[in-house]
Amino acid sequence: MAETGSQFDCIAVMGVGLIGGSIALAAKSCGAARSVIGFGRNRDRLAAAKSHGVIDEAATSSDDLSRAGLIVVCTPVDRIATDVLAALQATEGTSTLVTDAGSVKGSIQRAVDLEYSGDRFVAAHPLAGSHHSGFEHANASLLPGRLCVLTPRGYPTVDDNVQQVRRFWERLGMRVRLMSVQEHDKTLALTSHLPHLAASAVASLVEPAILEYASTGYRDTTRVAAGDPELWSAIFALNKPEMLRGIDRLVSALQQCRIALDEERHQDLRGFLQGASEARRQYRDDPSRPDDGT
Secondary structure, eight states, X not given: OOOXXXXXXXXXXXXXXXXXXXXXXXXHHHTSEEEEEEEOSOHHHHHHHHHTTSOSEEEOSGGGGGXXXXXXXXXXXXXXXXXXXXXXXXXXXXXXXXXXXXXXXXXXXXXXHTTOOSSOEEOEEEOOOOSOOSGGGOOGGGSTTOEEEEOOTTTTOOOHHHHHHHHHHHHTTOEEEEOOHHHHHHHHIIIIIHHHHHHHHHHHHSOGGGGGGOOHHHHHHHGGGGSOHHHHHHHHHHTHHHHHHHHHHHHHHHHHHHHHHHTTOHHHHHHHHHHHHHHHHHHHHOTTSOOOOO
């Protein structure tokens, strides 16, 4: 049975961009929160987000955060640990919970743990997004049906705070899974971070003089390469150990294909392509996956 009534009277979103704005809109539309405070450093951008109806209040002072029952930190991944600690400090002595939307978990959790030993921070990663940025592209429908991974410090132990944060993401329509920070970073390196790097590598090989001949194969393979370079370089750096292992695996796979092609081992090459085709089919046929039209 769907929950009725608001889970939180007020939540705060730190970083009102694509993800933060979408969370704000979804929280209000599904009743997870009655109102949303947008917190940031740029008063003009916050005022614009408020005028667009993305947030209800704009705040640049941490004093305003104490009114929120939940703070969702959606700032760039290399700032999240600092902003989580600032949110925890601003709400010290309260029951306010803090979660985040960072796509790397281990480095964030370790940085927070150096200065905070409490249980009000529950790390999260909503697996939703776009190559667009800014609250202008925020949409409450970005989240429902997508997966959100929680990596609580005490995993696999789950306390009431973890359950509350879990219910919040579920109220937004997301499917929630729990795992360790290590498992998260290893998994996401292969399913998200490495594909972005591979797409960027392919895009970099095609010079402007031959772009006229690029069609759907180039378009589909390189779509995510249009993402923010500053954001993605930070993700790669913060997930360095798993990215290096992933790159080694990718290079090894390409090298095996090169050898098979060079030595005319066509059966081996077909076997590799068949395995990749089957993996892609399994993704495509899973009804819980985003519909990519293929």
